[in-house]
Every structure is written in C-alpha cells, then in structure tokens.
Amino acid sequence: DLTASFHDHTFQTPLMNASGVYCYTTEELDNLLASKAGTLVTKSATINYRAGNPEPRYRNLALGSINSMGLPNEGLAYYLDYVLKKQADPTVPTLFLSVAGISMAEDLDMLSTIDQSDFNGLTELNLSCPNVPGKPQVAYDFEATEKMLAAAFERFHKPLGVKLPPYFDLTQFDIVAQILNQYPLAYINTINSIGNGLYIDVDSETVAIKPKGGFGGLGGAYVLPTALANVHAFRQRLNPEIAIIGTGGIENGADVFAHLLAGADLVQVGTQLMKDGPDVFTRLAAELADIMNAKGYHKLADFKGKLKTL
Ligand code: ORO
Numbered sequence: 001d002l003t004a005s006f007h008d009h010t011f012q013t014p015l016m017n018a019s020g021v022y023c024y025t026t027e028e029l030d031n032l033l034a035s036k037a038g039t040l041v042t043k044s045a046t047i048n049y050r051a052g053n054p055e056p057r058y059r060n061l062a063l064g065s066i067n068s069m070g071l072p073n074e075g076l077a078y079y080l081d082y083v084l085k086k087q088a089d090p091t092v093p094t095l096f097l098s099v100a101g102i103s104m105a106e107d108l109d110m111l112s113t114i115d116q117s118d119f120n121g122l123t124e125l126n127l128s129c130p131n132v133p134g135k136p137q138v139a140y141d142f143e144a145t146e147k148m149l150a151a152a153f154e155r156f157h158k159p160l161g162v163k164l165p166p167y168f169d170l171t172q173f174d175i176v177a178q179i180l181n182q183y184p185l186a187y188i189n190t191i192n193s194i195g196n197g198l199y200i201d202v203d204s205e206t207v208a209i210k211p212k213g214g215f216g217g218l219g220g221a222y223v224l225p226t227a228l229a230n231v232h233a234f235r236q237r238l239n240p241e242i243a244i245i246g247t248g249g250i251e252n253g254a255d256v257f258a259h260l261l262a263g264a265d266l267v268q269v270g271t272q273l274m275k276d277g278p279d280v281f282t283r284l285a286a287e288l289a290d291i292m293n294a295k296g297y298h299k300l301a302d303f304k305g306k307l308k309t310l
Contacts, residue, residue, distance in 0.1 A: 001299045003287060004038055005188045006265045007122065007159060009094045009207075010210040011038030014260065014288075014300060018162065018247050018270030019044050019098040019126065022278065026065040026082050030138050034084070034282035037264070039093040042079040044100035044126045044163075049075040053131065053211035058274070059199065061208070064220020064249070066199045068211035071100055074230060076097060076110050083121055100126035100162070102135060104148055111156045123158060124188060128165035130195030130217045137165050137195060142175055151184045159186035161245070166191040166226045170233065177237035187243035190230040190269070195215025220271035221253045224249025235263025235305060253287020263305040277285050 004014035022028045032040040037185050058138055059066050073079075086092045096117060101107035107125060114123055127139035127148065139145050139162070152160065162185065167173055182187060197218040199208040207214020216226025227248025237243055238295045246264025250256055251272050259267045297303050 002038075002289060004059040004266055007121075009168070011093055011266065013038040013281070013285050014021060014266045015256065016040055016096075016245075016266060017050055018020050018268035019096075019124065019215055019227075019274050020067075020147065021270045022275045024073065026078075028219070029082060031278050032267050033092060035278035036285045037278065039095055039126060041096035041098050041268070042082065043073045044071060044098040045073050045076040045110065046071060046099075046128065047106055048099060049078075056208060057209050057211055057216075060275055061199055061220070063221075064218055064222040066197055066208050066216040066218055067193065068209050068216035068285055070131050070133070071102075076081055076113060076126055080114065080117060080119065084117065087118075087120055087207055095121040096124050096161075097121060098124040098126055100129050102132060104138075104144070104151065107148065108151055108155065111152055111160075114206070115156050115158060118159065121159075122161060123150060123156070124189060125159045126163040126192070128163050128192035128195075130165070130193060131211065133212060135191075139164050142179060142226075145176070146179050146182075149270075153183055161185060161187035161189055161243075163189040163192055164230070165248075166194050166223070166248075167233075173230075173233040173237055177234060180242065181237075181239050184195055185242050186272055187245060187265070188234060188238070188243040190234055191223065191227045191248045193270075194223050194226060197222070200262060218250070221249055221251060224251075224255060224258075226299050228258055231259060231264050232307060233261040236249075240248075251283070253291050254288075255285055256284055256288045257291050257303070260300060260304050261307045263307070265304070 053070030246259035247268035
C-alpha cells in the first residue's frame with residue numbers, strides 16, 4: 001500500500017513530478033494524471049507568458065542534469081484554468097499550483113489572484129529559482145524571505161507551501177526553520193536544483209548550456225545527498241504540522257525510500273522524469289513496493305521519518 005497522507009490529503013502514491021519538468025502544457029499535465037504519479041505540480045508561473053532563456057538551456061549529464069530555463073511558462077491564467085477545470089472531476093487528486101514571480105510584488109499579485117479564485121488545491125511559492133539573470137534566489141536572503149512570508153500570509157488564506165533552495169551550513173537550517181515555524185505553512189518542498197553549477201566538456205572545451213555563460217542548476221545523482229540532508233535537517237527542526245516534499249536525485253525506488261526515511265511525506269522527480277517520461281512513475285512505484293515487501297513494511301508510515309543514526 002503506497003498511499004501517502006499529506007496535509008489534509010491522501011494520494012495513491014507518494015510520487016509526483018518536480019515543477020519545471022513535464023508540466024508546461026495541458027497535454028503533459030494530462031499525461032502525468034494518467035501515470036502512477038499520486039498528483040502533480042504545474043510549471044512555476046509568472047503573471048504573463050515568459051519565453052525564458054535562450055537555448056540550449058537544459059542538458060542531461062551522466063550523473064544528472066544542468067538547466068537554466070529562466071522560468072519559461074504560459075502565464076498564471078493558463079495553469080490556474082487547468083487546475084480549476086480538473087478539480088471539478090472527482091477522480092482527479094488534489095493538485096499543486098506553483099508560482100514564481102520575478103519580484104515580491106508579482107508573487108503577492110499572483111497569490112491574491114489564487115486566493116480570490118475557487119482553487120481548492122495546494123499553492124507552492126517558489127523562492128528558489130536560480131536562473132533569472134540578475135535576480136538572486138530569494139530564500140538565500142533570510143530577511144527578504146521573512147518579509148515575503150509575512151506579506152503572503154496577510155493576503156493568502158489557502159494552503160501554502162514554499163520551494164526552497166538547498167542549504168549547506170547547519171546554522172542556515174536553524175535560521176530558516178525558525179523563520180518558517182512562525183507561519184502556518186502547509187509544507188516545504190526541498191530542494192530546488194543546486195544553483196550555478198558549471199559543467200565543462202573537456203573534449204570541446206565548452207560549457208553545456210547557453211544562458212549565463214554555462215552556469216545552471218544541477219539535478220539528478222549529483223544532488224541526492226544534499227537533498228536528503230535538507231529533508232532530514234528540516235524534519236528535525238520544523239513544526240510537525242509542516243509537511244515536507246523531498247525533491248532531488250531520485251533515480252530508483254531505493255532513492256524514494258531514502259527520502260521518505262529522511263522524513264519526506266511526498267517526493268518529486270525531476271531529472272529522471274526528463275530522461276524517462278511519465279512511465280518512470282510505474283517503475284518507481286514497483287521498486288518502492290518491492291523494497292517495502294522485502295523489509296516487511298505494509299505502509300509508508302511504517303518507516304517514514306525513522307532514519308537511524310549510528
Ligand atoms: N530551474 C530550476 O532549476 N529551478 C527553478 O525553480 C526554475 C528553473 C527555471 O525555470 O530555470
């Protein structure tokens with residue numbers, strides 16, 4: 001039984017896409033709904049359509065991926081319209097709607113629009129896009145993060161989560177958790193890609209992607225231990241009411257199991273979904289079930305958050 005409870009909701013599996021991957025168009029979103037994913041999240045939206053950065057802007061690598069998409073998206077109305085249509089269908093699970101304004105004003109504007117809509121799913125505020133030239137990742141600025149959350153909760157009355165960048169120093173986890181614990185967040189999603197990696201092809205002596213001279217967010221196997229550390233460090237520090245989505249480096253069922261063991265309630269798949277398409281969820285669900293059977297676990301709660309130390 002792979003049923004996952006999350007906030008006030010249950011999903012058939014704990015698996016879903018990571019925002020940005022396979023979720024730009026209604027066709028891709030429909031394909032995710034038809035897959036073994038328990039639910040989905042839409043591509044982070046800005047108010048208006050954005051073309052994003054020049055191509056090539058995504059590369060699969062042997063150990064993961066590098067991207068500098070620059071928030072290409074169809075605009076908030078497109079994704080809000082999609083989730084509103086789907087929520088009328090009782091066979092469709094609760095959906096996640098992601099927003100990533102280029103400024104705090106744009107974030108607040110989109111949150112107000114969603115608040116005033118009939119959307120009854122979960123909203124994810126992306127505070128961690130590393131790829132808009134000239135724009136810092138909001139959640140590395142602790143003062144800006146606190147201001148953002150205070151302003152967000154003044155006008156937003158629906159379940160809200162935040163997408164965080166990876167942190168690396170244990171004092172950062174202490175500071176960020178102390179900020180997050182002051183607000184009635186439904187969840188956090190950790191991690192976004194590890195920002196501003198640089199992949200170099202030695203044969204051609206060139207970078208792998210065009211934007212920002214080759215600097216881009218890393219995903220895949222490169223990031224798994226960092227992702228697990230962020231899930232676990234936040235689970236140790238956050239109020240128990242704040243759920244956690246673990247994202248980063250999932251290639252197989254064992255990686256899903258590790259995220260759940262570290263304390264994730266749901267997990268998201270980015271690079272591997274890019275490589276395999278939505279059928280990846282069939283394989284991951286089967287591999288997770290096999291591991292659980294071999295260990296004698298019947299449900300996720302049997303091991304979720306129960307990581308052992310030495
Ligand atoms: N890429 C990422 O890795 N994370 C984001 O939040 C956004 C993008 C992008 O659109 O470039």
